[in-house]
Amino acid sequence: MFNKQDERYWNIHLLNKWFAITSLLFIISMVWMFIDDNDDDFKVYQKTFRKMEVETTKRKLEKAILEVKDEQSIYLAKLENAESVLVSKTEQIKQIESKLTDLESQRYKANMDYLHKKAEIDALKYLVEKEKSHIHELPKEKDSKYELKYNTYLEELNTLKRKKENIEFLHNNTKIELEQMKADVKQAKSDYSNVMRDVDLVEAKLNKLDRKKMSFSNRIGDIIRDLPIIDFMDPYYKVKQIVVPDVKYDVNFASVSTVDRCTSCHLGIDNPDYIDAEQPFKTHPNLELFLTSASAHPLEEFGCTGCHAGRSRGTTFYSAVHMPNSAESKYDWEEEYDWEKMHHWLKPMLPTKYTESSCFKCHMDKPDISGGDKLNLGLAIIDKAGCNGCHQIESYPKRYNTGPDLSRISEKVSKEWAKKWIHNPQSFRYNTWMPHFFNQENNNSHEMTQRNTTEINAIVEFLFKSDKQMNRLSDKKYIGDADNGENLFNSLGCRGCHNVLEDASELTTLNIDLDKLPYEYSVSEYGYEKSETNLLELTKQQGPNLIGMGSKTSAEWIYKWIRNPQEFWPDTRMPNMRLTHQEAKDITSYLLSFTNKDFEEEKFSDLNIDELENIARGWLVKAFPEEKAELMLSEMNLTEKLDYVADKSIRYYGCFSCHNIQGYESAKPIGTALTSEGSKPVAKLDFGHIHDIEHLNYSWFEQKLAKPRIFDRHKIVAPEDKLRMPNFYLKPNEIEAVVTAILSFNDDKVGEKKMARYYQEDQSVYEGYKILNQYNCKGCHVIDGFGGQIADLIGAPEFSPPNLNTEGEKVKPSWLFKFLKEPTLIRPNLQVRMPSFSLTDDEWNSVIAAFQDLDHNNLVFESDYHVDKKSVKYKAGEKLQELGVCSNCHFYGTTFPKQGAETWAPNLALSKERLRPEWLVKWLNDPQAVMPGTKMPAPYIPSQEELEMEDSRSTWGNSLITLRGDRQAMLEGLRDYNYSIPGKIDISREIKKYFEEHGYDFGGDEDEDDWDDEDW
Amino acid sequence: MDSLKNAIDILSAPTISFTLITVLFPFVFPPGDWFEKIHRKLGFWRIWTKPGLYISLVLITLFFIMGYYDPNFNITLTKPDNFPIILLVYSVVICTWLSMYKAYENDKRMDQGEKPAEYNDPDDKVLVWPDLVYIEFIALIVFMVFLIVWSVLVAAPLEEPANPAATPNPSKAPWYFLGLQEMLVYYDPWLAGVIFPGLIIVGLMAIPYMTTTSDNLSGFYSFKERRVGIFLFMYGFLILWIFLIFIGTFFRGPNWNFFGPFEYWDPHKLVPLTNVNLSEYFWVKWLKTGLPSNILLRESIGFISVIIYLGVLPVLLAKFVLNDFLNKVGPIKFSFFVFFGLSMLSLPLKMYLRWMFNLKYIIAIPEWFFNI
Secondary structure, eight states: OOOOGGGOSSOHHHHHHHHHHHHHHHHHHHHHHHHHHHOOHHHHHHHHHHHHHHHHHHHHHHHHHHHHHHHHHHHHHHHHHHHHHHHHTHHHHHHHHHHHHHHHHHHHHHHHHHHHHHHHHHHHHHHHHHHHHTGGGSOTGGGHHHHHHHHHHHHHHHHHHHHHHHHHHHHHHHHHHHHHHHHHHHHHHHHHHHHTHHHHHHHHHHHHHOGGGSOHHHHHHHHHTTSTTGGGSSOSSOOOOEEEEEEEEEOSSOEEEEEEOGGGTOTTTTOGGGTTOOTTTOOOSOTTTEESTTSSEEHHHHTTHHHHOSOTTOOSTTTTTOOOSSHHHHHHHHHHHOOOOOTTOSSOOOOGGGGGGGGGGTSOSSSSOTTOHHHHHHHHHHHHHTHHHHSOOTTSOOOSOSSOOOTTHHHHSOHHHHHHHHHOGGGTOTTOSSOBOSSOTTTOSHHHHHHHHHHHHHHHHHHTOSSOOOOOTTGGGGOOOHHHHHHHHHHHTGGGTOOOOOOGGGEEOOOSOGGGSSSOOOOOTTOEESSOOOHHHHHHTSSOOOTTGGGTOOHHHHHHHHHOHHHHOTTOSOOBOOOOHHHHHHHHHHHHTOOOHHHHHOOOOOOOHHHHHHHHHHHHHHHSOHHHHHHHHHHOOHHHHHHHHHHHHHHHHTGGGTSOOTTOTTOOOOSOOOTTGGGSOGGGSOOTTOOSSOSSHHHHHHHHHHSTTGGGTTOOOOGGGSOOOOBOOOOHHHHHHHHHHHHHSSOOOBOGGGSGGGGOSOTHHHHHHHHHHHTTHHHHSEETTEEOTHHHHHSSGGGSSOOOTTHHHHBOHHHHHHHHHSOOOOSTTOOSOOOBOOOOHHHHHHHHHHHHHHTTOOOSOOOOOOOOTTSHHHHHHHHHHHHTTGGGTEEBTTBOOSSOGGGOEEEGGGHHHHBOHHHHHHHHHOHHHHSTTOSOOOOOOOOHHHHHSTTHHHHHHHHHHHHTTOHHHHHHHHHHHHHTOOSOSOOHHHHHHHHHHHOSOSSOSTTOOOOOSTTO | OHHHHHHHHHHTSHHHHHHHHHHHHHHHSOOSHHHHHHHHHHTGGGGGSHHHHHHHHHHHHHHHHHHHTSHHHHHHHTOGGGHHHHHHHHHHHHHHHHHHHHHHHHHHHHHTTOOOGGGGSGGGOOOIIIIIHHHHHHHHHHHHHHHHHHHHHSOOOOOSOOOTTSOOSSOOOOGGGHHHHHHHTTSOHIIIIIIHHHHHHHHHHHHHHHSOOOSSOTTSOOSGGGHHHHHHHHIIIIIIIIIHHHHHHHTBOGGGOBOOTTSOOOTTOOOOOOOBOHHHIIIIIISOSOOOSSHHHHTHHHHHHHHIIIIIHHHHIIIIISHHHHHHHHHHHHHHHHHHHHHHHHHHHHHHHHHHHOBOOSSEEGGGTEEO
């Protein structure tokens, strides 16, 4: 067309070439685009996993075949046998079959005739009815027309029906005949397939998985379904997702259901077959609690990111925002996956060390979340260290003052002691929970030390205003026998909450490579306890480690305090041990025998008036114009200045967060609210000039806890504005636990039905559980399988305070309430004492509700159980107790047991009032099952054979024989007898008298407190 | 290397870089004979030769390579959002060079009495098919290939869902608006976001119609014949648009603070913000009294300044400086020219007032949302 070359400015051949080249490039880029689009990571993983699955299924198939091999051959032989029998009858069968076909066609025809006739009759019926309803309009002779026809048709129909039914009958019979002939084969077949069921299932799965096992057309189909573009229909390799409507992701202007695509790559996550597989195919480590449909958290209902966080829709390693646990795994990931933190996702995945923090959003109400040990520890430390005193945490509020009441501090310690203590608590008690405010990174300069010394002086002057000052002049009056005091201290139960560990060998430096920690760490110069901190360890630290008391306080104070702690601190968690005058004196002497000479020798600088003025001026200038401030300062006398500085300092350091100080009862918490700290954007955390830690919220928290003042480094800050969070010298594992807890305080929203409390009818049980923790009940008792550390100190576990498992179904709530309000003696030979806690009725009710909740028994009122003393059961029970010699160990009212005090067991006269009848039968049936390790032997219950032996009547008596070995009835009889044992219920006075006369001569050394018949 | 980076950091501060470029600009695109002389003397004309292009491309590339290997510059340079800016730098340089190269070629020809190169085309015309459409089609395919490859290689830089409580720092507009965002530093949104962009576009388009010097000038590249027009256009486009985008992209960091390309974007960096309004200068600093309560009285000095700038200054210009030009183009073209010119000039003017005197607003009536 364009042959006139000169008309054109460009050479057409050149353009053609360019067109060809660019078109080629375009095609290449399109192909590249398709490949890129279809080359998702998850597809690669799914292909690998399919191979793994084929292998696993093949192995399973082999195993399944091997398992049924013997049976298979037997049943196969049977089947073949039956079939061969059938073959011999082939002729006969053929005949019957042809007959059946014939009958079938006849039946079909007869049925059709019948139905046609019936249809006509129905139509006629209508006409007849219509005719009848209009009868007055029609001539008379006409009216019989349809009716006549109708009647003849009815007769015909009956004939047809009979014919049809006859043929059907014949047909059925022939069919049954045929089936009977084939019955053996059918049975053999079904037996065989029963045997082979597992094999068949596995095989069917394998056939779907393994392309090699597919038919040709299926194989083609299997390839085609995953081709680009048409793979929207039913691909094999696809994004797998779980939609969880109850777990919302907040996109700021709306909340959307979580869509978890994690299983697109984590393909073996809920399949126990892949426990040893490589990631991402590995099985979840805790299938009992998670993912499987039998577990508490099925995959379909909870998904993945509700707990693990991360970008739920991400389908690559990067876009799911995986987060490494440590610097090493970070490095590995960078090498292997080109990993980097996705900067734009605000909720990156929790590194596995912090996953437990997610439990809290649904289980925030109940303490001690099962499976959440780290979180539980973190929450316990938050209570213990009083974090929630300074930092408001709505979902985990402060329940009590963790430090002692300071309103009568002057009677307890000297001013000098208080100053040294405030300045450096660990120098007095190396493992105290009182944190260090002073001599920290941002206040250890000379000027700051001077300032702090003055502040401490002012605070102490302020706290010690009372006339009553501690003195040791009257110590003699309160001194008893220290050795006996030690015995009492160890045996009465003090050690359920208190330690006395002063031996320096108990201390150890941290056995951790500090350089490997991802944060800067401040090591305490006073050492750490050897034991790793865990919940059980914390129950030993409920009260302070009572070392150095001789250097701290007076005998008078200790005496008065241990006799009635509430006199000094109405809200104290320390219970009243109901000590006698002498006991208190002995214990006082024991505690006073510990001194701390180093601490005594230290001197604390006196008040520096100039510095006091400086501090006062600093605070005044902050609040008032300078001239006014100067004027105010000049008008203050020394006491006023002291008071002013003390007030400012107490408010600055937040002393009132942990201690009751008069005048500060309603002071606001001083720290940042942590209610949604876990959701705080990283940009809102002040990293200051610290660049060596990761830019992540948990890295910041770790660093803050390890070195609370570090973010002031290199900053120029006025003394009044310096960071003041004190240093608790937490161990790295404690830091990890606390960070887990902090991360759990977040804004994540879950649906009401996902909240654990949704399934709890009585919310007061939560309060009960919290009280059990608050008062350290688990220091002495095992509750819900946890606690009772005092047993280790007392010796064998059976010599410790009772295990309270099944307490909720064991005792009557009314009795328990009475007992808790006013503990009475139950186990006569126990030296360890149930203390008196002063809780309100509300609180005790919650505690009882909690016990009942543990055993799923929530009735507060139950009908009284009446014993029929005339019944056979009762008489049988009487005989049983006689034969079982219960009276060897048990008290019957004031009747002492026949055996010595060592084996004494509870007063049986108490049973009816105390124990629930159902539980008692359960207990008598098998004490070991209810309370493993108890010394109570199971009462001997005769068997039917024994009762039917000769002479049985003389041995067992009439009533037992009448029961004919009915075990349940015999146990009930024993219970009934037990319930009707008369006598004094409270025999504490008698027992006390006995021990006053005889002493605890059994047992042996201090920490063996003999008692028997552990749990009732 | 570090001292070089330091030097670049210091030089790239807007006060210095903007001044340098503004001062050098008339010598690169000389609007008059005197500038032309120095332009020749300093050898700036060599930029518009082929070696000039190669050297400038090499220099730009070296700068980017240096940035790539710098830990701080690397972060901004490799952001997927900033990739278009890198392309922009190259394309602007190449296109500007191409037009100037052709213009200089033609100038040379005309100096020698020849016709411009465009006249050598066959019969002064090209066929739409196949010459134009075919080439456009090929270009289209090339561009498609480029877009596909780009989208395959670089993932779309999507961010987290927008959250009013957690805004990114710095919050940057899309790249094509970064020049406007830079203007917002100096002017109120209604000016910097509405009036100026409108005036700039209309003004730049109007330049050829206002600076015609000869009737026979269409259809070919030439610089000599249109020095003032090209100078103004280039200043408005290259400096007040492209350069501001470049600054906004690479040099504006957290809190919209200025950072040199090799500087660490420290969010803690503080720059004193002690800007003062003209009225405060006048009443408080000079007259040593408080601000009058009457708004109009308070801002009277600002109004007077603006009236002088837009009303009196053109008259003075017409009388003493540009009377030749006025005679040549007539009063209508002249007044448009001066209006657009002064509007354009007001941006650098305000920038300098800010840098030199910390001047915040000339007229500041926040009560009426009216600030200039």
